[in-house]
Amino acid sequence: MEIKRRNFQGVLNILSFNRHFYVFGLIALALIVGSKFIFDWYDCFYWFVIVAFIYGLTMPLIVSAYVYDFSGFYNFEWLAKMKIKDAQDQFNLNINAGFDETSFIIKKILPQSTLQVYDFYDSEQHTEPAIIRARKVSMVYPNTLQINSNAIPLHDHAVDNIFLLSAIHEIRRYDEKVKFLKECRRVCKPNGNVIMVEHLRDFPNFVAFTIGFTHFFSKKTWKMAFQEAGFTSFEEKKFTPFMSIFSCK
Structure with missing residues:
Protein backbone atom coordinates (compact mmCIF):
# COMPACT_ATOMS: atom_id res chain seq x y z
CA MET A 1 0.00 0.00 0.00
CA GLU A 2 1.30 3.46 -0.88
CA ILE A 3 0.42 6.55 1.14
CA LYS A 4 0.01 9.79 -0.76
CA ARG A 5 0.43 12.73 1.57
CA ARG A 6 -1.99 15.61 1.32
CA ASN A 7 -0.81 19.16 0.79
CA PHE A 8 0.25 20.61 4.16
CA GLN A 9 -0.41 17.29 5.89
CA GLY A 10 2.46 17.85 8.32
CA VAL A 11 1.27 21.22 9.57
CA LEU A 12 -2.37 20.04 9.63
CA ASN A 13 -1.27 17.15 11.84
CA ILE A 14 0.41 19.59 14.23
CA LEU A 15 -2.76 21.69 14.39
CA SER A 16 -4.99 18.67 14.93
CA PHE A 17 -2.91 16.82 17.50
CA ASN A 18 -2.05 19.97 19.52
CA ARG A 19 -5.37 21.77 19.17
CA HIS A 20 -5.67 22.18 22.96
CA PHE A 21 -2.54 24.35 22.87
CA TYR A 22 -3.93 26.54 20.12
CA VAL A 23 -7.37 26.85 21.72
CA PHE A 24 -5.88 27.98 25.04
CA GLY A 25 -3.43 30.25 23.24
CA LEU A 26 -6.13 31.98 21.21
CA ILE A 27 -8.32 32.41 24.31
CA ALA A 28 -5.40 33.95 26.19
CA LEU A 29 -4.64 36.24 23.26
CA ALA A 30 -8.29 37.36 23.10
CA LEU A 31 -8.28 38.10 26.84
CA ILE A 32 -5.11 40.16 26.53
CA VAL A 33 -6.57 42.16 23.65
CA GLY A 34 -9.78 42.72 25.60
CA SER A 35 -7.90 43.76 28.72
CA LYS A 36 -6.58 46.79 26.85
CA PHE A 37 -10.03 48.32 27.25
CA ILE A 38 -9.97 47.78 31.02
CA PHE A 39 -6.35 48.25 32.13
CA ASP A 40 -3.90 50.96 31.28
CA TRP A 41 -1.17 48.91 29.58
CA TYR A 42 2.15 50.45 28.65
CA ASP A 43 2.00 50.39 24.86
CA CYS A 44 5.46 48.88 24.39
CA PHE A 45 4.78 46.08 26.87
CA TYR A 46 1.30 45.44 25.46
CA TRP A 47 2.56 45.05 21.91
CA PHE A 48 5.50 42.96 23.11
CA VAL A 49 3.07 40.48 24.72
CA ILE A 50 0.81 40.46 21.64
CA VAL A 51 3.72 39.81 19.26
CA ALA A 52 5.13 37.11 21.58
CA PHE A 53 1.79 35.27 21.63
CA ILE A 54 1.38 35.48 17.86
CA TYR A 55 4.96 34.29 17.38
CA GLY A 56 4.45 31.35 19.75
CA LEU A 57 1.30 30.28 17.91
CA THR A 58 2.46 30.71 14.32
CA MET A 59 6.19 29.88 14.28
CA PRO A 60 5.73 26.16 15.13
CA LEU A 61 3.33 25.88 12.19
CA ILE A 62 5.71 27.63 9.80
CA VAL A 63 8.64 25.43 10.82
CA SER A 64 6.50 22.27 10.76
CA ALA A 65 5.34 23.12 7.24
CA TYR A 66 8.98 23.58 6.21
CA VAL A 67 10.23 20.35 7.83
CA TYR A 68 7.33 18.00 7.09
CA ASP A 69 5.78 19.44 3.93
CA PHE A 70 8.49 21.24 1.93
CA SER A 71 11.89 19.79 2.93
CA GLY A 72 11.33 16.44 1.19
CA PHE A 73 11.63 14.48 4.43
CA TYR A 74 8.84 12.08 3.48
Whole structure:
Protein backbone atom coordinates (compact mmCIF):
# COMPACT_ATOMS: atom_id res chain seq x y z
CA MET A 1 0.00 0.00 0.00
CA GLU A 2 1.30 3.46 -0.88
CA ILE A 3 0.42 6.55 1.14
CA LYS A 4 0.01 9.79 -0.76
CA ARG A 5 0.43 12.73 1.57
CA ARG A 6 -1.99 15.61 1.32
CA ASN A 7 -0.81 19.16 0.79
CA PHE A 8 0.25 20.61 4.16
CA GLN A 9 -0.41 17.29 5.89
CA GLY A 10 2.46 17.85 8.32
CA VAL A 11 1.27 21.22 9.57
CA LEU A 12 -2.37 20.04 9.63
CA ASN A 13 -1.27 17.15 11.84
CA ILE A 14 0.41 19.59 14.23
CA LEU A 15 -2.76 21.69 14.39
CA SER A 16 -4.99 18.67 14.93
CA PHE A 17 -2.91 16.82 17.50
CA ASN A 18 -2.05 19.97 19.52
CA ARG A 19 -5.37 21.77 19.17
CA HIS A 20 -5.67 22.18 22.96
CA PHE A 21 -2.54 24.35 22.87
CA TYR A 22 -3.93 26.54 20.12
CA VAL A 23 -7.37 26.85 21.72
CA PHE A 24 -5.88 27.98 25.04
CA GLY A 25 -3.43 30.25 23.24
CA LEU A 26 -6.13 31.98 21.21
CA ILE A 27 -8.32 32.41 24.31
CA ALA A 28 -5.40 33.95 26.19
CA LEU A 29 -4.64 36.24 23.26
CA ALA A 30 -8.29 37.36 23.10
CA LEU A 31 -8.28 38.10 26.84
CA ILE A 32 -5.11 40.16 26.53
CA VAL A 33 -6.57 42.16 23.65
CA GLY A 34 -9.78 42.72 25.60
CA SER A 35 -7.90 43.76 28.72
CA LYS A 36 -6.58 46.79 26.85
CA PHE A 37 -10.03 48.32 27.25
CA ILE A 38 -9.97 47.78 31.02
CA PHE A 39 -6.35 48.25 32.13
CA ASP A 40 -3.90 50.96 31.28
CA TRP A 41 -1.17 48.91 29.58
CA TYR A 42 2.15 50.45 28.65
CA ASP A 43 2.00 50.39 24.86
CA CYS A 44 5.46 48.88 24.39
CA PHE A 45 4.78 46.08 26.87
CA TYR A 46 1.30 45.44 25.46
CA TRP A 47 2.56 45.05 21.91
CA PHE A 48 5.50 42.96 23.11
CA VAL A 49 3.07 40.48 24.72
CA ILE A 50 0.81 40.46 21.64
CA VAL A 51 3.72 39.81 19.26
CA ALA A 52 5.13 37.11 21.58
CA PHE A 53 1.79 35.27 21.63
CA ILE A 54 1.38 35.48 17.86
CA TYR A 55 4.96 34.29 17.38
CA GLY A 56 4.45 31.35 19.75
CA LEU A 57 1.30 30.28 17.91
CA THR A 58 2.46 30.71 14.32
CA MET A 59 6.19 29.88 14.28
CA PRO A 60 5.73 26.16 15.13
CA LEU A 61 3.33 25.88 12.19
CA ILE A 62 5.71 27.63 9.80
CA VAL A 63 8.64 25.43 10.82
CA SER A 64 6.50 22.27 10.76
CA ALA A 65 5.34 23.12 7.24
CA TYR A 66 8.98 23.58 6.21
CA VAL A 67 10.23 20.35 7.83
CA TYR A 68 7.33 18.00 7.09
CA ASP A 69 5.78 19.44 3.93
CA PHE A 70 8.49 21.24 1.93
CA SER A 71 11.89 19.79 2.93
CA GLY A 72 11.33 16.44 1.19
CA PHE A 73 11.63 14.48 4.43
CA TYR A 74 8.84 12.08 3.48
CA ASN A 75 10.46 11.42 0.11
CA PHE A 76 13.01 9.50 2.20
CA GLU A 77 15.86 10.32 -0.15
CA TRP A 78 17.95 10.76 3.01
CA LEU A 79 17.37 7.06 3.76
CA ALA A 80 18.15 5.98 0.19
CA LYS A 81 21.48 7.82 0.47
CA MET A 82 22.42 5.68 3.47
CA LYS A 83 22.65 2.73 1.05
CA ILE A 84 21.06 0.21 3.39
CA LYS A 85 21.23 -3.29 1.98
CA ASP A 86 17.96 -4.56 0.54
CA ALA A 87 17.76 -8.34 0.26
CA GLN A 88 15.52 -11.20 1.27
CA ASP A 89 17.79 -12.11 4.16
CA GLN A 90 17.52 -8.62 5.69
CA PHE A 91 15.21 -8.14 8.68
CA ASN A 92 14.25 -4.59 9.70
CA LEU A 93 12.17 -3.12 12.51
CA ASN A 94 10.21 0.11 12.55
CA ILE A 95 9.22 1.02 16.11
CA ASN A 96 6.72 3.79 16.84
CA ALA A 97 4.44 5.16 19.54
CA GLY A 98 1.28 4.37 17.65
CA PHE A 99 1.41 7.09 15.00
CA ASP A 100 2.91 5.53 11.89
CA GLU A 101 3.52 7.56 8.73
CA THR A 102 6.69 5.76 7.69
CA SER A 103 6.33 1.97 7.51
CA PHE A 104 4.75 1.84 4.06
CA ILE A 105 7.45 4.22 2.77
CA ILE A 106 10.26 2.11 4.25
CA LYS A 107 8.79 -1.00 2.65
CA LYS A 108 8.65 0.77 -0.70
CA ILE A 109 12.33 1.77 -0.44
CA LEU A 110 13.43 -1.66 0.85
CA PRO A 111 10.92 -3.97 -0.88
CA GLN A 112 12.91 -7.21 -0.64
CA SER A 113 13.67 -6.91 3.06
CA THR A 114 11.32 -8.16 5.75
CA LEU A 115 9.78 -5.34 7.78
CA GLN A 116 8.22 -5.84 11.20
CA VAL A 117 6.49 -2.92 12.91
CA TYR A 118 6.17 -2.55 16.70
CA ASP A 119 4.16 -0.04 18.72
CA PHE A 120 5.45 0.62 22.26
CA TYR A 121 2.65 2.99 23.33
CA ASP A 122 1.60 2.58 26.98
CA SER A 123 -1.50 4.56 27.94
CA GLU A 124 -0.38 4.76 31.59
CA GLN A 125 3.10 6.10 30.87
CA HIS A 126 2.79 7.94 27.55
CA THR A 127 0.06 10.44 28.37
CA GLU A 128 0.70 13.33 25.97
CA PRO A 129 -2.66 14.48 24.50
CA ALA A 130 -1.05 14.88 21.07
CA ILE A 131 0.03 11.25 20.78
CA ILE A 132 -3.38 10.04 22.05
CA ARG A 133 -5.09 11.97 19.24
CA ALA A 134 -2.49 10.90 16.68
CA ARG A 135 -3.15 7.22 17.41
CA LYS A 136 -6.81 7.63 16.51
CA VAL A 137 -6.03 8.63 12.91
CA SER A 138 -2.85 6.64 12.27
CA MET A 139 -2.75 4.06 9.52
CA VAL A 140 -1.63 0.66 10.74
CA TYR A 141 0.96 -1.39 8.89
CA PRO A 142 -0.04 -5.08 8.50
CA ASN A 143 0.89 -7.27 11.47
CA THR A 144 1.91 -4.34 13.67
CA LEU A 145 2.42 -5.70 17.19
CA GLN A 146 2.01 -3.97 20.54
CA ILE A 147 5.07 -4.31 22.78
CA ASN A 148 6.44 -3.02 26.06
CA SER A 149 9.29 -0.55 25.68
CA ASN A 150 11.54 -2.74 27.83
CA ALA A 151 10.92 -6.02 25.98
CA ILE A 152 11.30 -6.52 22.22
CA PRO A 153 9.96 -10.04 21.47
CA LEU A 154 12.86 -11.26 19.35
CA HIS A 155 15.92 -13.43 19.82
CA ASP A 156 19.36 -11.88 20.31
CA HIS A 157 21.13 -10.62 17.17
CA ALA A 158 18.09 -11.02 14.91
CA VAL A 159 17.75 -7.58 13.30
CA ASP A 160 19.74 -5.75 10.62
CA ASN A 161 18.24 -2.26 11.01
CA ILE A 162 15.94 -0.60 13.54
CA PHE A 163 14.14 2.61 12.56
CA LEU A 164 13.10 5.02 15.33
CA LEU A 165 11.54 7.89 13.41
CA SER A 166 10.27 10.80 15.50
CA ALA A 167 8.91 8.37 18.06
CA ILE A 168 11.03 7.63 21.09
CA HIS A 169 10.95 11.15 22.53
CA GLU A 170 7.53 9.89 23.71
CA ILE A 171 9.53 7.78 26.20
CA ARG A 172 9.87 10.57 28.75
CA ARG A 173 11.85 8.89 31.54
CA TYR A 174 15.60 8.49 31.06
CA ASP A 175 15.75 5.05 32.67
CA GLU A 176 13.01 3.82 30.34
CA LYS A 177 14.96 5.18 27.36
CA VAL A 178 18.06 3.26 28.38
CA LYS A 179 16.12 0.01 28.92
CA PHE A 180 14.49 0.39 25.50
CA LEU A 181 17.81 1.07 23.78
CA LYS A 182 19.40 -1.91 25.55
CA GLU A 183 16.68 -4.05 23.99
CA CYS A 184 17.46 -2.50 20.59
CA ARG A 185 21.13 -3.35 21.07
CA ARG A 186 20.30 -6.89 22.17
CA VAL A 187 18.25 -7.74 19.08
CA CYS A 188 20.62 -6.01 16.62
CA LYS A 189 23.16 -8.08 14.75
CA PRO A 190 26.80 -7.15 15.50
CA ASN A 191 26.90 -5.02 12.34
CA GLY A 192 23.30 -3.78 12.73
CA ASN A 193 22.16 -0.16 12.73
CA VAL A 194 19.75 1.90 14.75
CA ILE A 195 18.55 4.89 12.72
CA MET A 196 16.86 7.54 14.84
CA VAL A 197 15.27 10.79 13.65
CA GLU A 198 14.47 13.43 16.25
CA HIS A 199 14.06 17.12 16.87
CA LEU A 200 16.48 18.20 19.60
CA ARG A 201 16.21 20.45 22.61
CA ASP A 202 18.57 23.01 21.08
CA PHE A 203 18.58 26.64 19.98
CA PRO A 204 17.06 26.21 16.47
CA ASN A 205 14.16 24.24 17.92
CA PHE A 206 13.74 26.81 20.70
CA VAL A 207 13.43 29.47 18.00
CA ALA A 208 10.91 27.26 16.22
CA PHE A 209 8.80 25.95 19.09
CA THR A 210 9.63 28.29 22.03
CA ILE A 211 8.80 26.44 25.28
CA GLY A 212 7.49 23.53 23.21
CA PHE A 213 11.10 22.53 22.53
CA THR A 214 11.15 20.98 26.02
CA HIS A 215 9.09 18.13 24.54
CA PHE A 216 12.33 17.01 22.87
CA PHE A 217 15.66 15.96 24.38
CA SER A 218 19.18 17.27 23.89
CA LYS A 219 21.84 15.57 21.81
CA LYS A 220 23.81 15.09 25.02
CA THR A 221 20.92 13.18 26.61
CA TRP A 222 20.52 10.89 23.60
CA LYS A 223 24.25 10.26 23.38
CA MET A 224 24.43 9.34 27.07
CA ALA A 225 21.45 7.00 26.73
CA PHE A 226 22.90 5.22 23.67
CA GLN A 227 26.31 4.87 25.33
CA GLU A 228 24.77 3.57 28.55
CA ALA A 229 22.82 1.06 26.46
CA GLY A 230 26.10 -0.25 25.01
CA PHE A 231 26.25 1.33 21.54
CA THR A 232 29.74 2.17 20.33
CA SER A 233 28.98 4.84 17.71
CA PHE A 234 26.61 7.80 17.62
CA GLU A 235 26.77 9.80 14.41
CA GLU A 236 24.55 12.79 13.66
CA LYS A 237 23.58 14.29 10.32
CA LYS A 238 21.38 17.36 10.15
CA PHE A 239 18.27 17.28 8.00
CA THR A 240 17.28 20.95 8.09
CA PRO A 241 18.46 22.94 11.13
CA PHE A 242 15.53 21.55 13.11
CA MET A 243 15.86 17.79 12.65
CA SER A 244 18.71 15.34 13.24
CA ILE A 245 19.28 11.88 11.79
CA PHE A 246 21.37 9.61 14.02
CA SER A 247 23.05 6.40 12.93
CA CYS A 248 24.15 4.22 15.84
CA LYS A 249 25.95 0.87 15.86
